[in-house]
Amino acid sequence: MHNKHFNIEAELCQERKAHQNVCGDACESRKLKEEDRLITVLSDGLGSGVKANILATMTTSMALQFTAKNDPLERTSEFIMKTLPVDSKRQISYSTFSIIDINCFGDASIVEYDNPPVLIYREGQFIKLDQQAKTISRPDSLAAKVLYSHIKLQKEDRIIMLSDGITQSGMGKIQTPFGWGTDGLQLFIQQTIKNNQHISARQLARKIMQRAKANDADQFKDDATCQVIYCREPRKLIMASGPPYYKHCDSMLAERIDSFDGRKIICGGTTSKIISRELNRQISIELDNYQPELPPVGNMEGVDLITEGILTLGKVSSILEELTSNTIKASGPAESMVKMLLDSDSILILAGTQINNAHQDPNLPVELEIRRNIIKKIASILEYKFLKNIEIEYL
Amino acid sequence: MITSIKYKVQICCGTMCYIMGGAELHLLNESLPSSLKNKVSVEGIPCFGKCDKHEKSHPCVLINGQVLNNASTQKIVNHLLTIEQNDLL
Numbered sequence: 482m483h484n485k486h487f488n489i490e491a492e493l494c495q496e497r498k499a500h501q502n503v504c505g506d507a508c509e510s511r512k513l514k515e516e517d518r519l520i521t522v523l524s525d526g527l528g529s530g531v532k533a534n535i536l537a538t539m540t541t542s543m544a545l546q547f548t549a550k551n552d553p554l555e556r557t558s559e560f561i562m563k564t565l566p567v568d569s570k571r572q573i574s575y576s577t578f579s580i581i582d583i584n585c586f587g588d589a590s591i592v593e594y595d596n597p598p599v600l601i602y603r604e605g606q607f608i609k610l611d612q613q614a615k616t617i618s619r620p621d622s623l624a625a626k627v628l629y630s631h632i633k634l635q636k637e638d639r640i641i642m643l644s645d646g647i648t649q650s651g652m653g654k655i656q657t658p659f660g661w662g663t664d665g666l667q668l669f670i671q672q673t674i675k676n677n678q679h680i681s682a683r684q685l686a687r688k689i690m691q692r693a694k695a696n697d698a699d700q701f702k703d704d705a706t707c708q709v710i711y712c713r714e715p716r717k718l719i720m721a722s723g724p725p726y727y728k729h730c731d732s733m734l735a736e737r738i739d740s741f742d743g744r745k746i747i748c749g750g751t752t753s754k755i756i757s758r759e760l761n762r763q764i765s766i767e768l769d770n771y772q773p774e775l776p777p778v779g780n781m782e783g784v785d786l787i788t789e790g791i792l793t794l795g796k797v798s799s800i801l802e803e804l805t806s807n808t809i810k811a812s813g814p815a816e817s818m819v820k821m822l823l824d825s826d827s828i829l830i831l832a833g834t835q836i837n838n839a840h841q842d843p844n845l846p847v848e849l850e851i852r853r854n855i856i857k858k859i860a861s862i863l864e865y866k867f868l869k870n871i872e873i874e875y876l
Numbered sequence: 877m878i879t880s881i882k883y884k885v886q887i888c889c890g891t892m893c894y895i896m897g898g899a900e901l902h903l904l905n906e907s908l909p910s911s912l913k914n915k916v917s918v919e920g921i922p923c924f925g926k927c928d929k930h931e932k933s934h935p936c937v938l939i940n941g942q943v944l945n946n947a948s949t950q951k952i953v954n955h956l957l958t959i960e961q962n963d964l965l
Contacts, residue, residue: 750890750923757922766889766920768902776889777902777920789891840891 488715494686499700505533517585646705651696717743718825723833725876735759749790890923898935
Protein backbone atom coordinates (compact mmCIF):
# COMPACT_ATOMS: atom_id res chain seq x y z
CA MET A 482 0.00 0.00 0.00
CA HIS A 483 1.48 3.34 -0.92
CA ASN A 484 0.53 6.79 -1.96
CA LYS A 485 2.40 9.83 -3.07
CA HIS A 486 3.70 10.77 0.33
CA PHE A 487 4.48 7.56 2.16
CA ASN A 488 4.06 3.83 2.31
CA ILE A 489 1.62 2.27 4.70
CA GLU A 490 2.73 -0.76 6.62
CA ALA A 491 -0.11 -2.56 8.37
CA GLU A 492 0.66 -5.47 10.65
CA LEU A 493 -1.40 -7.53 13.00
CA CYS A 494 -0.55 -9.47 16.12
CA GLN A 495 -3.16 -11.62 17.75
CA GLU A 496 -3.30 -14.00 20.69
CA ARG A 497 -6.16 -15.95 22.15
CA LYS A 498 -7.35 -16.29 25.69
CA ALA A 499 -5.59 -19.06 27.58
CA HIS A 500 -7.15 -22.50 27.07
CA GLN A 501 -9.24 -21.39 24.10
CA ASN A 502 -8.95 -22.90 20.66
CA VAL A 503 -9.89 -19.88 18.60
CA CYS A 504 -9.51 -16.18 19.06
CA GLY A 505 -12.67 -14.21 19.81
CA ASP A 506 -11.36 -11.08 18.12
CA ALA A 507 -11.18 -10.53 14.42
CA CYS A 508 -9.11 -8.06 12.50
CA GLU A 509 -8.96 -7.79 8.76
CA SER A 510 -7.35 -5.39 6.35
CA ARG A 511 -8.11 -4.97 2.71
CA LYS A 512 -6.19 -3.09 0.15
CA LEU A 513 -8.10 -1.65 -2.78
CA LYS A 514 -5.37 -1.37 -5.32
CA GLU A 515 -7.27 0.63 -7.94
CA GLU A 516 -8.30 3.28 -5.47
CA ASP A 517 -5.05 3.11 -3.50
CA ARG A 518 -6.99 2.71 -0.33
CA LEU A 519 -6.61 0.67 2.84
CA ILE A 520 -9.45 -0.42 5.07
CA THR A 521 -8.84 -2.05 8.42
CA VAL A 522 -11.53 -3.35 10.73
CA LEU A 523 -11.03 -4.71 14.22
CA SER A 524 -13.83 -6.35 16.11
CA ASP A 525 -14.14 -7.99 19.50
CA GLY A 526 -16.90 -10.54 19.97
CA LEU A 527 -18.66 -10.87 23.29
CA GLY A 528 -17.17 -13.59 25.44
CA SER A 529 -14.53 -15.86 24.00
CA GLY A 530 -14.16 -18.97 21.93
CA VAL A 531 -16.02 -19.99 18.83
CA LYS A 532 -19.14 -17.93 19.43
CA ALA A 533 -17.16 -14.74 19.91
CA ASN A 534 -15.08 -15.54 16.85
CA ILE A 535 -18.14 -15.93 14.65
CA LEU A 536 -19.66 -12.67 15.88
CA ALA A 537 -16.42 -10.79 15.42
CA THR A 538 -15.76 -12.25 11.98
CA MET A 539 -19.28 -11.41 10.90
CA THR A 540 -18.85 -7.83 12.03
CA THR A 541 -15.48 -7.38 10.36
CA SER A 542 -16.57 -8.80 7.04
CA MET A 543 -19.75 -6.71 7.03
CA ALA A 544 -17.83 -3.57 7.85
CA LEU A 545 -15.16 -4.32 5.24
CA GLN A 546 -17.65 -4.99 2.47
CA PHE A 547 -19.75 -1.92 3.18
CA THR A 548 -16.78 0.37 3.48
CA ALA A 549 -15.18 -0.99 0.33
CA LYS A 550 -18.42 -0.32 -1.56
CA ASN A 551 -18.17 3.30 -0.43
CA ASP A 552 -21.23 3.30 1.75
CA PRO A 553 -21.11 6.22 4.18
CA LEU A 554 -19.55 5.09 7.47
CA GLU A 555 -22.60 6.32 9.37
CA ARG A 556 -24.84 4.00 7.44
CA THR A 557 -22.42 1.11 7.80
CA SER A 558 -22.19 1.37 11.55
CA GLU A 559 -25.93 1.84 11.88
CA PHE A 560 -26.54 -1.21 9.77
CA ILE A 561 -24.13 -3.35 11.76
CA MET A 562 -25.60 -2.18 15.04
CA LYS A 563 -29.07 -3.10 13.88
CA THR A 564 -28.07 -6.46 12.47
CA LEU A 565 -26.08 -7.75 15.39
CA PRO A 566 -27.98 -9.64 18.03
CA VAL A 567 -28.15 -8.10 21.49
CA ASP A 568 -27.47 -10.06 24.64
CA SER A 569 -30.82 -10.45 26.32
CA LYS A 570 -29.56 -10.19 29.91
CA ARG A 571 -26.89 -7.53 29.66
CA GLN A 572 -28.56 -5.44 26.99
CA ILE A 573 -25.29 -4.89 25.20
CA SER A 574 -24.51 -5.83 21.67
CA TYR A 575 -22.59 -8.93 20.84
CA SER A 576 -19.58 -7.31 19.31
CA THR A 577 -17.64 -4.07 19.16
CA PHE A 578 -15.76 -2.61 16.23
CA SER A 579 -13.31 0.01 15.01
CA ILE A 580 -13.04 0.87 11.32
CA ILE A 581 -10.24 2.83 9.70
CA ASP A 582 -10.42 3.88 6.09
CA ILE A 583 -7.32 5.53 4.62
CA ASN A 584 -7.55 6.96 1.11
CA CYS A 585 -4.85 7.84 -1.39
CA PHE A 586 -4.34 11.33 0.02
CA GLY A 587 -3.63 10.04 3.50
CA ASP A 588 -7.02 11.10 4.87
CA ALA A 589 -8.19 8.64 7.46
CA SER A 590 -11.75 8.22 8.65
CA ILE A 591 -12.15 6.42 11.93
CA VAL A 592 -15.27 4.89 13.43
CA GLU A 593 -15.19 3.48 16.93
CA TYR A 594 -17.73 1.63 18.91
CA ASP A 595 -16.94 0.34 22.38
CA ASN A 596 -13.35 -0.71 21.62
CA PRO A 597 -10.45 0.90 23.47
CA PRO A 598 -9.69 4.21 21.73
CA VAL A 599 -7.65 4.11 18.54
CA LEU A 600 -4.28 5.71 19.29
CA ILE A 601 -2.55 8.00 16.85
CA TYR A 602 1.09 8.64 17.55
CA ARG A 603 2.86 11.61 16.03
CA GLU A 604 6.29 12.91 17.01
CA GLY A 605 6.34 11.66 20.57
CA GLN A 606 2.77 12.61 21.37
CA PHE A 607 -0.63 11.04 21.01
CA ILE A 608 -3.05 13.13 19.04
CA LYS A 609 -6.39 13.83 20.58
CA LEU A 610 -8.94 13.17 17.93
CA ASP A 611 -11.76 15.55 17.34
CA GLN A 612 -14.54 13.08 17.81
CA GLN A 613 -18.16 13.37 16.87
CA ALA A 614 -20.48 11.18 18.87
CA LYS A 615 -23.65 9.88 17.39
CA THR A 616 -26.26 7.85 19.17
CA ILE A 617 -27.94 5.02 17.41
CA SER A 618 -31.14 3.93 19.01
CA ARG A 619 -32.12 0.33 18.78
CA PRO A 620 -35.63 -1.00 19.24
CA ASP A 621 -35.10 -3.43 22.09
CA SER A 622 -31.93 -2.40 23.86
CA LEU A 623 -29.93 0.53 25.12
CA ALA A 624 -28.91 3.20 22.66
CA ALA A 625 -25.35 2.90 21.42
CA LYS A 626 -22.83 5.68 21.08
CA VAL A 627 -20.62 5.57 18.01
CA LEU A 628 -17.66 7.92 17.60
CA TYR A 629 -16.58 9.36 14.25
CA SER A 630 -13.38 11.22 13.54
CA HIS A 631 -11.17 12.29 10.65
CA ILE A 632 -7.49 12.94 10.49
CA LYS A 633 -4.95 13.82 7.86
CA LEU A 634 -2.05 11.42 8.24
CA GLN A 635 1.54 12.51 7.95
CA LYS A 636 4.72 10.60 7.34
CA GLU A 637 6.00 8.75 10.43
CA ASP A 638 2.52 8.62 11.98
CA ARG A 639 1.47 5.43 13.64
CA ILE A 640 -2.05 4.21 14.28
CA ILE A 641 -2.56 1.59 16.96
CA MET A 642 -5.82 -0.33 17.18
CA LEU A 643 -6.45 -2.65 20.08
CA SER A 644 -8.97 -4.94 21.62
CA ASP A 645 -9.61 -4.70 25.34
CA GLY A 646 -7.54 -7.80 26.04
CA ILE A 647 -4.48 -5.53 25.79
CA THR A 648 -5.66 -2.57 27.84
CA GLN A 649 -7.12 -4.79 30.53
CA SER A 650 -4.12 -7.08 30.76
CA GLY A 651 -2.75 -7.39 34.26
CA MET A 652 -6.05 -6.52 35.87
CA GLY A 653 -6.22 -7.41 39.54
CA LYS A 654 -2.50 -7.12 40.16
CA ILE A 655 -1.32 -4.73 42.86
CA GLN A 656 0.56 -2.50 40.44
CA THR A 657 -2.27 -2.37 37.96
CA PRO A 658 -5.57 -2.94 39.75
CA PHE A 659 -7.61 -1.90 36.73
CA GLY A 660 -5.29 -3.32 34.12
CA TRP A 661 -2.55 -1.81 32.01
CA GLY A 662 -4.93 0.86 30.74
CA THR A 663 -4.55 3.23 27.86
CA ASP A 664 -2.18 5.45 29.86
CA GLY A 665 0.21 2.64 30.65
CA LEU A 666 0.09 1.51 27.05
CA GLN A 667 0.75 5.01 25.73
CA LEU A 668 3.76 5.33 27.98
CA PHE A 669 5.04 1.98 26.77
CA ILE A 670 4.60 2.93 23.11
CA GLN A 671 6.35 6.27 23.60
CA GLN A 672 9.22 4.55 25.35
CA THR A 673 9.51 1.84 22.70
CA ILE A 674 9.52 4.28 19.81
CA LYS A 675 12.01 6.50 21.61
CA ASN A 676 14.37 3.56 21.90
CA ASN A 677 13.98 2.62 18.26
CA GLN A 678 12.72 5.44 16.08
CA HIS A 679 12.07 3.45 12.97
CA ILE A 680 10.60 0.39 14.62
CA SER A 681 8.43 -1.42 12.09
CA ALA A 682 4.70 -1.91 12.59
CA ARG A 683 5.36 -5.63 12.87
CA GLN A 684 7.86 -5.27 15.68
CA LEU A 685 5.80 -2.70 17.55
CA ALA A 686 2.69 -4.90 17.42
CA ARG A 687 4.72 -7.82 18.72
CA LYS A 688 6.32 -5.77 21.49
CA ILE A 689 2.94 -4.54 22.70
CA MET A 690 1.60 -8.07 22.60
CA GLN A 691 4.56 -9.53 24.48
CA ARG A 692 4.27 -6.91 27.18
CA ALA A 693 0.51 -7.44 27.54
CA LYS A 694 1.08 -11.15 27.78
CA ALA A 695 3.69 -10.61 30.47
CA ASN A 696 1.20 -8.42 32.36
CA ASP A 697 -1.16 -11.36 32.44
CA ALA A 698 1.60 -13.71 33.59
CA ASP A 699 1.72 -15.50 30.24
CA GLN A 700 -1.93 -16.55 30.35
CA PHE A 701 -4.18 -14.06 28.63
CA LYS A 702 -7.47 -13.54 30.44
CA ASP A 703 -9.12 -12.28 27.27
CA ASP A 704 -8.44 -12.44 23.55
CA ALA A 705 -5.92 -9.79 22.60
CA THR A 706 -5.44 -8.14 19.22
CA CYS A 707 -3.11 -5.37 18.25
CA GLN A 708 -3.00 -3.82 14.80
CA VAL A 709 -0.36 -1.23 14.02
CA ILE A 710 -0.37 0.96 10.93
CA TYR A 711 2.80 2.87 10.18
CA CYS A 712 3.14 5.56 7.52
CA ARG A 713 6.74 5.19 6.55
CA GLU A 714 9.47 5.65 4.06
CA PRO A 715 9.18 2.44 2.03
CA ARG A 716 11.68 -0.33 2.68
CA LYS A 717 12.74 -1.51 -0.72
CA LEU A 718 13.74 -4.94 -1.89
CA ILE A 719 14.72 -6.33 -5.25
CA MET A 720 14.45 -9.99 -6.13
CA ALA A 721 15.94 -11.39 -9.30
CA SER A 722 14.95 -14.84 -10.40
CA GLY A 723 15.63 -16.50 -13.69
CA PRO A 724 17.98 -15.66 -16.56
CA PRO A 725 16.75 -13.06 -19.08
CA TYR A 726 15.45 -14.36 -22.38
CA TYR A 727 18.02 -12.47 -24.42
CA LYS A 728 21.62 -12.92 -23.51
CA HIS A 729 22.48 -9.28 -24.08
CA CYS A 730 20.19 -8.35 -21.18
CA ASP A 731 22.48 -10.16 -18.71
CA SER A 732 24.68 -7.16 -18.04
CA MET A 733 21.64 -4.94 -17.64
CA LEU A 734 20.23 -7.32 -15.03
CA ALA A 735 23.47 -7.36 -13.08
CA GLU A 736 23.76 -3.60 -13.31
CA ARG A 737 20.24 -3.07 -12.00
CA ILE A 738 20.83 -5.32 -9.03
CA ASP A 739 24.15 -3.75 -8.22
CA SER A 740 22.82 -0.20 -8.35
CA PHE A 741 19.56 -0.89 -6.51
CA ASP A 742 19.04 1.09 -3.34
CA GLY A 743 17.68 -1.45 -0.87
CA ARG A 744 18.02 -5.09 -0.04
CA LYS A 745 18.74 -7.67 -2.70
CA ILE A 746 17.82 -11.30 -3.21
CA ILE A 747 19.01 -13.50 -6.04
CA CYS A 748 17.01 -16.63 -6.48
CA GLY A 749 18.34 -19.19 -8.91
CA GLY A 750 21.58 -21.01 -9.60
CA THR A 751 21.98 -19.86 -13.17
CA THR A 752 20.87 -16.34 -12.32
CA SER A 753 23.45 -16.01 -9.56
CA LYS A 754 26.04 -17.43 -11.91
CA ILE A 755 25.21 -14.78 -14.52
CA ILE A 756 25.40 -11.98 -11.99
CA SER A 757 28.61 -13.33 -10.54
CA ARG A 758 30.09 -13.39 -14.04
CA GLU A 759 28.88 -9.91 -14.99
CA LEU A 760 29.96 -8.26 -11.74
CA ASN A 761 33.05 -10.38 -11.51
CA ARG A 762 32.43 -11.39 -7.91
CA GLN A 763 32.79 -14.89 -6.52
CA ILE A 764 29.96 -16.85 -4.97
CA SER A 765 30.84 -19.13 -2.10
CA ILE A 766 28.55 -21.80 -0.76
CA GLU A 767 28.90 -23.09 2.77
CA LEU A 768 27.88 -26.67 3.32
CA ASP A 769 27.94 -26.71 7.10
CA ASN A 770 24.22 -26.15 7.54
CA TYR A 771 22.79 -29.36 6.16
CA GLN A 772 19.08 -29.40 5.35
CA PRO A 773 17.98 -32.14 3.00
CA GLU A 774 14.93 -30.25 1.78
CA LEU A 775 16.53 -27.32 0.00
CA PRO A 776 19.93 -26.56 -1.51
CA PRO A 777 22.09 -24.28 0.66
CA VAL A 778 22.40 -20.51 0.37
CA GLY A 779 25.35 -18.79 -1.21
CA ASN A 780 27.20 -15.61 -0.33
CA MET A 781 28.29 -12.79 -2.57
CA GLU A 782 29.54 -9.36 -1.74
CA GLY A 783 26.75 -6.78 -2.04
CA VAL A 784 23.87 -9.24 -2.17
CA ASP A 785 21.86 -10.08 0.94
CA LEU A 786 20.66 -13.52 0.02
CA ILE A 787 21.42 -16.00 -2.74
CA THR A 788 19.35 -19.15 -2.97
CA GLU A 789 18.57 -21.91 -5.37
CA GLY A 790 15.66 -21.16 -7.70
CA ILE A 791 12.51 -23.10 -8.24
CA LEU A 792 12.53 -25.44 -5.23
CA THR A 793 13.11 -22.55 -2.85
CA LEU A 794 10.43 -20.42 -4.51
CA GLY A 795 7.99 -23.29 -4.18
CA LYS A 796 8.72 -23.54 -0.48
CA VAL A 797 8.44 -19.77 -0.06
CA SER A 798 5.06 -19.78 -1.69
CA SER A 799 3.78 -22.56 0.54
CA ILE A 800 5.12 -20.89 3.70
CA LEU A 801 3.46 -17.60 2.75
CA GLU A 802 0.22 -19.38 2.03
CA GLU A 803 0.11 -21.14 5.38
CA LEU A 804 1.42 -18.30 7.48
CA THR A 805 -1.12 -17.00 9.94
CA SER A 806 0.97 -15.17 12.50
CA ASN A 807 3.92 -12.94 11.76
CA THR A 808 6.52 -15.05 13.48
CA ILE A 809 8.69 -17.46 11.56
CA LYS A 810 10.51 -19.88 13.78
CA ALA A 811 12.45 -22.19 11.52
CA SER A 812 15.61 -21.13 9.76
CA GLY A 813 16.53 -22.11 6.27
CA PRO A 814 16.91 -20.60 2.82
CA ALA A 815 13.15 -20.32 2.23
CA GLU A 816 12.44 -19.00 5.71
CA SER A 817 15.07 -16.30 5.49
CA MET A 818 13.65 -15.23 2.15
CA VAL A 819 10.13 -15.03 3.62
CA LYS A 820 11.44 -12.92 6.50
CA MET A 821 13.09 -10.51 4.11
CA LEU A 822 9.99 -10.25 1.95
CA LEU A 823 7.77 -9.56 4.94
CA ASP A 824 10.18 -6.92 6.24
CA SER A 825 9.84 -4.85 3.07
CA ASP A 826 7.15 -2.55 1.75
CA SER A 827 7.85 -2.24 -1.91
CA ILE A 828 9.23 -5.24 -3.74
CA LEU A 829 10.50 -5.30 -7.29
CA ILE A 830 10.69 -8.72 -8.88
CA LEU A 831 12.83 -9.16 -11.97
CA ALA A 832 11.64 -12.39 -13.51
CA GLY A 833 13.74 -13.89 -16.25
CA THR A 834 11.73 -15.74 -18.83
CA GLN A 835 14.30 -18.10 -20.22
CA ILE A 836 13.23 -21.68 -19.79
CA ASN A 837 15.61 -24.13 -18.23
CA ASN A 838 15.86 -27.06 -20.66
CA ALA A 839 17.05 -29.37 -17.94
CA HIS A 840 13.71 -28.98 -16.14
CA GLN A 841 11.58 -30.13 -19.05
CA ASP A 842 12.01 -33.83 -18.41
CA PRO A 843 8.64 -35.38 -17.51
CA ASN A 844 10.36 -37.89 -15.21
CA LEU A 845 11.29 -35.15 -12.76
CA PRO A 846 9.40 -34.56 -9.52
CA VAL A 847 6.32 -32.32 -9.75
CA GLU A 848 7.89 -29.72 -7.45
CA LEU A 849 9.55 -28.26 -10.51
CA GLU A 850 6.88 -25.77 -11.38
CA ILE A 851 7.08 -23.12 -14.03
CA ARG A 852 8.88 -20.09 -12.66
CA ARG A 853 6.51 -17.48 -14.02
CA ASN A 854 3.50 -19.13 -12.42
CA ILE A 855 5.08 -19.45 -9.04
CA ILE A 856 6.34 -15.88 -9.07
CA LYS A 857 2.86 -14.66 -9.92
CA LYS A 858 1.47 -16.70 -7.05
CA ILE A 859 3.98 -15.35 -4.54
CA ALA A 860 3.33 -11.81 -5.76
CA SER A 861 -0.40 -12.08 -5.36
CA ILE A 862 -0.13 -13.52 -1.84
CA LEU A 863 2.25 -10.74 -0.82
CA GLU A 864 0.00 -8.15 -2.36
CA TYR A 865 -3.35 -9.21 -0.97
CA LYS A 866 -2.53 -11.10 2.21
CA PHE A 867 0.39 -9.01 3.39
CA LEU A 868 -0.52 -5.70 1.67
CA LYS A 869 2.85 -5.25 0.03
CA ASN A 870 3.48 -3.11 -2.98
CA ILE A 871 4.67 -5.42 -5.74
CA GLU A 872 6.03 -4.80 -9.18
CA ILE A 873 7.00 -7.59 -11.55
CA GLU A 874 9.15 -7.04 -14.58
CA TYR A 875 9.70 -9.79 -17.09
CA LEU A 876 13.04 -9.83 -18.79
CA MET B 877 48.77 -23.94 10.82
CA ILE B 878 49.91 -26.11 7.99
CA THR B 879 47.04 -27.07 5.76
CA SER B 880 47.16 -30.54 4.40
CA ILE B 881 44.24 -30.10 2.00
CA LYS B 882 45.16 -31.84 -1.23
CA TYR B 883 41.78 -32.46 -2.80
CA LYS B 884 39.04 -29.94 -3.32
CA VAL B 885 35.61 -31.47 -3.83
CA GLN B 886 33.01 -29.01 -5.13
CA ILE B 887 29.44 -30.22 -5.15
CA CYS B 888 26.98 -28.63 -7.56
CA CYS B 889 24.10 -27.00 -5.69
CA GLY B 890 21.93 -26.41 -8.76
CA THR B 891 18.34 -27.56 -8.75
CA MET B 892 18.84 -30.55 -11.03
CA CYS B 893 21.87 -31.99 -9.29
CA TYR B 894 20.25 -31.38 -5.93
CA ILE B 895 17.08 -33.31 -6.60
CA MET B 896 18.85 -36.05 -8.52
CA GLY B 897 20.86 -37.07 -5.48
CA GLY B 898 23.27 -34.22 -4.88
CA ALA B 899 21.62 -33.44 -1.56
CA GLU B 900 23.14 -36.43 0.20
CA LEU B 901 26.60 -35.66 -1.16
CA HIS B 902 26.71 -32.68 1.19
CA LEU B 903 27.31 -35.19 3.96
CA LEU B 904 30.40 -36.51 2.18
CA ASN B 905 32.63 -35.51 5.05
CA GLU B 906 31.00 -38.12 7.26
CA SER B 907 31.72 -41.04 4.98
CA LEU B 908 35.33 -40.27 4.12
CA PRO B 909 37.79 -42.94 5.22
CA SER B 910 40.13 -41.78 7.94
CA SER B 911 43.11 -41.83 5.59
CA LEU B 912 41.49 -39.07 3.52
CA LYS B 913 39.73 -37.07 6.20
CA ASN B 914 42.22 -34.26 6.62
CA LYS B 915 43.18 -34.06 2.99
CA VAL B 916 39.79 -33.23 1.50
CA SER B 917 37.81 -29.99 1.55
CA VAL B 918 34.14 -30.12 0.65
CA GLU B 919 32.32 -27.06 -0.60
CA GLY B 920 29.36 -26.03 -2.73
CA ILE B 921 29.41 -24.44 -6.16
CA PRO B 922 26.58 -22.88 -8.16
CA CYS B 923 25.35 -24.83 -11.19
CA PHE B 924 28.16 -25.06 -13.74
CA GLY B 925 25.96 -25.85 -16.70
CA LYS B 926 26.34 -29.60 -17.12
CA CYS B 927 22.57 -30.05 -16.99
CA ASP B 928 22.03 -28.06 -20.21
CA LYS B 929 23.27 -30.99 -22.28
CA HIS B 930 20.90 -33.77 -23.10
CA GLU B 931 22.91 -36.60 -21.60
CA LYS B 932 21.96 -37.44 -18.04
CA SER B 933 24.97 -36.60 -15.93
CA HIS B 934 23.64 -35.24 -12.64
CA PRO B 935 24.58 -35.04 -9.88
CA CYS B 936 27.86 -33.46 -10.90
CA VAL B 937 30.88 -32.88 -8.73
CA LEU B 938 34.20 -31.21 -9.39
CA ILE B 939 37.26 -32.86 -7.91
CA ASN B 940 40.28 -30.58 -8.18
CA GLY B 941 38.49 -28.95 -11.11
CA GLN B 942 37.77 -32.22 -12.91
CA VAL B 943 34.16 -33.14 -13.56
CA LEU B 944 32.77 -36.34 -12.14
CA ASN B 945 29.34 -37.17 -13.53
CA ASN B 946 26.58 -39.21 -11.88
CA ALA B 947 28.37 -38.87 -8.59
CA SER B 948 27.54 -40.85 -5.50
CA THR B 949 29.29 -40.85 -2.16
CA GLN B 950 30.90 -44.18 -2.96
CA LYS B 951 32.01 -43.04 -6.40
CA ILE B 952 33.63 -39.90 -5.02
CA VAL B 953 35.44 -41.83 -2.31
CA ASN B 954 36.71 -44.37 -4.83
CA HIS B 955 37.84 -41.63 -7.15
CA LEU B 956 39.68 -39.89 -4.32
CA LEU B 957 41.33 -43.13 -3.27
CA THR B 958 42.50 -43.75 -6.84
CA ILE B 959 44.08 -40.33 -7.28
CA GLU B 960 45.57 -40.59 -3.81
CA GLN B 961 47.19 -43.87 -4.82
CA ASN B 962 48.44 -42.44 -8.11
CA ASP B 963 49.91 -39.50 -6.25
CA LEU B 964 51.76 -41.76 -3.89
CA LEU B 965 53.31 -43.81 -6.67
